[in-house]
Amino acid sequence: MSAVTARPRNRALSVVKLHLANPWATITFPWIVMLTIIALTVLVWMVVLANIPDASDQAKAREGFGYSGSSGFIFVYMIVVAVQSINTMFPFAQGYGVTRRNFAIGTAAYFVLLSAFYAAGLTILSIIEDATNGWGVGGSIFSVGYFGDTPAQRLFVFFAILVLFFFSGSAIAAIYLRWKAFGITTFFIALSFVLVGLAALITALRGWDDVGAWFAATGLVGSFAWSFVISLLAAVGGYAVLRRTTPKS
Amino acid sequence: MTAVVEVTGLTRRFGELKAVDDVTFNVEQNQIYGLLGRNGAGKTTLMQLLTGQQFATEGSIRVFGENPVENAPVLQNTCFIKESQKYPDDFQPRHVFKSAAWFFPNWDADFAAQLATEFRVPLTRKMKKLSRGQVSAVGVIVGLASRAPLTFFDEPYLGLDAVARQLFYDRLLEDFAEHPRSIILSTHLIDEVSNLLEHVLVIDEGRIIIDSPADDLRGSVTNVVGAASAVDAFVGTRDVLHRDGIGGLASVTVGALTPAEQADARSAGLELSPVSLQQLVIRMTTENETEKSA
Numbered sequence: 027m028s029a030v031t032a033r034p035r036n037r038a039l040s041v042v043k044l045h046l047a048n049p050w051a052t053i054t055f056p057w058i059v060m061l062t063i064i065a066l067t068v069l070v071w072m073v074v075l076a077n078i079p080d081a082s083d084q085a086k087a088r089e090g091f092g093y094s095g096s097s098g099f100i101f102v103y104m105i106v107v108a109v110q111s112i113n114t115m116f117p118f119a120q121g122y123g124v125t126r127r128n129f130a131i132g133t134a135a136y137f138v139l140l141s142a143f144y145a146a147g148l149t150i151l152s153i154i155e156d157a158t159n160g161w162g163v164g165g166s167i168f169s170v171g172y173f174g175d176t177p178a179q180r181l182f183v184f185f186a187i188l189v190l191f192f193f194s195g196s197a198i199a200a201i202y203l204r205w206k207a208f209g210i211t212t213f214f215i216a217l218s219f220v221l222v223g224l225a226a227l228i229t230a231l232r233g234w235d236d237v238g239a240w241f242a243a244t245g246l247v248g249s250f251a252w253s254f255v256i257s258l259l260a261a262v263g264g265y266a267v268l269r270r271t272t273p274k275s
Numbered sequence: 276m277t278a279v280v281e282v283t284g285l286t287r288r289f290g291e292l293k294a295v296d297d298v299t300f301n302v303e304q305n306q307i308y309g310l311l312g313r314n315g316a317g318k319t320t321l322m323q324l325l326t327g328q329q330f331a332t333e334g335s336i337r338v339f340g341e342n343p344v345e346n347a348p349v350l351q352n353t354c355f356i357k358e359s360q361k362y363p364d365d366f367q368p369r370h371v372f373k374s375a376a377w378f379f380p381n382w383d384a385d386f387a388a389q390l391a392t393e394f395r396v397p398l399t400r401k402m403k404k405l406s407r408g409q410v411s412a413v414g415v416i417v418g419l420a421s422r423a424p425l426t427f428f429d430e431p432y433l434g435l436d437a438v439a440r441q442l443f444y445d446r447l448l449e450d451f452a453e454h455p456r457s458i459i460l461s462t463h464l465i466d467e468v469s470n471l472l473e474h475v476l477v478i479d480e481g482r483i484i485i486d487s488p489a490d491d492l493r494g495s496v497t498n499v500v501g502a503a504s505a506v507d508a509f510v511g512t513r514d515v516l517h518r519d520g521i522g523g524l525a526s527v528t529v530g531a532l533t534p535a536e537q538a539d540a541r542s543a544g545l546e547l548s549p550v551s552l553q554q555l556v557i558r559m560t561t562e563n564e565t566e567k568s569a
Binding site for chain 1: 327378
């Protein structure tokens with residue numbers, strides 16, 4: 027009866043390779059954009075400084091260089107990568123006879139791999155930034171306080187943010203794949219109610235000071251460590267949604 | 276004979292709609308099956324059920340003896356190329372072929388390369404920039420070169436020109452002869468593929484209404500044409516699949532006729548002609564409507 031020509035293969039590993047089959051959009055292009063952003067930002071800073079003759083005024087300007095949001099590009103872009111890796115890759119992998127389970131395992135591994143890769147890259151850039159005294163102009167793109175004070179802290183924080191963005195982005199993509207726009211709308215309305223409800227509860231209990239105190243006590247690294255709980259929930263939730271999803275044509 | 280697919284009492288409901296309605300059939304190993312039917316008849320849903328993409332409401336599916344849902348050993352022996360197969364946005368055909376090798380144990384890269392040349396598929400252009408026919412050709416190439424023991428082609432040739440379609444039929448038959456496997460081909464172009472098919476499944480409104488070897492089907496019905504009175508006299512109480520009439524002339528489709536019956540018909544001045552597979556499917560799937568209008 028059985029004509030299965032079982033040749034053991036790690037299909038989850040093949041899914042990782044599938045995600046990396048064309049590295050242009052996920053590896054090459056983001057770094058080109060990131061490096062371009064760095065170059066343009068530094069150029070703008072140089073132009074600003076060149077037009078401020080007074081040294082004390084220059085110092086004031088440099089204070090403003092301390093909070094560039096340019097690094098945010100990578101994080102936002104990775105949400106797009108996460109959405110695409112579900113939205114187009116899942117229907118494609120189903121045609122290749124990949125089980126949902128193997129797709130989920132391979133995709134999760136790919137997200138963690140990519141998070142580590144980008145966290146390492148961003149940390150290296152922050153080290154360069156420190157070593158060059160802020161790209162020679164005292165600017166901060168990566169060595170910003172909210173990413174941590176040491177390279178090790180930054181590595182951890184970058185990694186935590188990326189993991190969070192990948193898994194929450196993919197969970198939302200899974201909801202879209204299964205229930206389309208109706209699912210997304212319902213999800214965000216429900217999420218808004220939960221968040222507003224939570225805020226109302228904290229306000230009613232006059233708990234905002236406690237919340238602030240908790241974050242202060244937990245510290246930057248500790249707070250970001252808690253984000254793994256949310257990432258894990260998104261990963262498990264996303265898989266639960268995908269388990270009963272049929273790719274539509 | 277060995278069945279690679281065994282389906283028993285299978286139903287898939289979407290709310291009120293029964294996309295697949297209490298279906299029972301087998302697919303024998305190493306044969307080419309035609310899955311024919313009108314748009315929305317349930318062809319794609321049925322194939323999605325067989326490949327574990329869709330979930331049964333009732334009934335049982337066995338593919339290679341096992342339930343296909345989330346079953347990696349079973350699914351790695353299947354390949355399902357959909358009519359509107361989606362490809363990752365930045366993929367080029369070369370990425371599709373490269374990655375196929377990681378998923379199909381029998382993938383033949385040389386064969387894929389040869390087919391890409393023959394179908395004139397540009398390997399380094401983005402999938403979303405290809406023409407409709409070129410996208411279909413990529414799907415056809417994956418379906419052929421994967422050599423999956425159970426291969427599904429769901430309307431594989433949207434936008435393919437006549438030359439490319441003929442190329443597909445030729446390569447399919449050649450490769451099938453060297454590497455026999457079970458193939459399920461769903462299509463509207465019934466006449467074009469009728470010589471390819473060894474077995475025909477016709478699905479209409481979710482039900483399998485024909486499950487028969489193609490050869491048996493070809494001789495199974497006959498058109499009887501002649502004066503209306505003579506036709507009616509000959510037909511008598513036979514089951515009539517279809518009836519057309521213009522003035523005093525009538526054309527009636529009936530079941531198989533014995534040689535003696537054929538001789539009777541000819542002596543009554545009636546003309547007999549065979550009915551093509553396509554006409555047969557049309558007759559069978561519009562039966563109810565014509566009876567109403569007749």
